[in-house]
Amino acid sequence: AGPESANNAAAQTAANQETVQGYRVSPVLRHRFGGLAVGELRYTLGQFLVESDEASNTTAHTGQATFASGYDFDRVRWALNNRVSKAIRSGSSNIEQADSLLEAEYGLTRWLSAIVAGGYQRFDAGEAGTDFDGPVYFGGLRWRPGRRTELALTYGKRDDRFSPAAELRYRITENSRFVASYS
Numbered sequence: 524a525g526p527e528s529a530n531n532a533a534a535q536t537a538a539n540q541e542t543v544q545g546y547r548v549s550p551v552l553r554h555r556f557g558g559l560a561v562g563e564l565r566y567t568l569g570q571f572l573v574e575s576d577e578a579s580n581t582t583a584h585t586g587q588a589t590f591a592s593g594y595d596f597d598r599v600r601w602a603l604n605n606r607v608s609k610a611i612r613s614g615s616s617n618i619e620q621a622d623s624l625l626e627a628e629y630g631l632t633r634w635l636s637a638i639v640a641g642g643y644q645r646f647d648a649g650e651a652g653t654d655f656d657g658p659v660y661f662g663g664l665r666w667r668p669g670r671r672t673e674l675a676l677t678y679g680k681r682d683d684r685f686s687p688a689a690e691l692r693y694r695i696t697e698n699s700r701f702v703a704s705y706s
Contacts, residue, residue: 616649
């Protein structure tokens with residue numbers, strides 16, 4: 524009989540180690556149009572580098588433009604979000620995405636709002652089974668129990684299928700936030 528490893532998990536971990544590096548830079552330009560609206564332009568450059576023949580190195584370019592209601596809007600809020608991105612992958616086909624979404628929110632009570640949204644999405648990874656091009660729409664509720672916390676629950680068609688989504692936001696300080704989401 525040959526030698527056996529006394530710790531199988533340690534043997535597997537040592538055999539499957541790879542160096543992974545991730546980098547991201549994202550300059551942003553914001554402008555307030557009085558109390559009427561806030562505009563934002565953002566570019567994000569990201570790189571994901573893996574020392575492995577089984578995974579692709581990826582460079583991603585993303586451009587985003589957002590135009591949203593300002594502080595003059597209290598009970599009704601709105602936002603128009605647009606995004607285009609291209610992920611350039613070594614050894615694999617590139618991924619291109621574009622989406623545009625108009626979202627409106629109406630305050631039902633001080634703590635609860637109704638959400639409705641509609642727009643369009645395109646996803647092209649060069650694979651017939653995963654590519655899609657079509658409408659996106661969803662509705663739901665946003666709960667704000669205090670000034671720092673909000674929870675949004677929605678359901679609708681996004682990413683070419685019907686699915687639920689949730690997002691929890693907590694403002695730790697004026698410049699730092701905790702965000703957790705599921706979609």
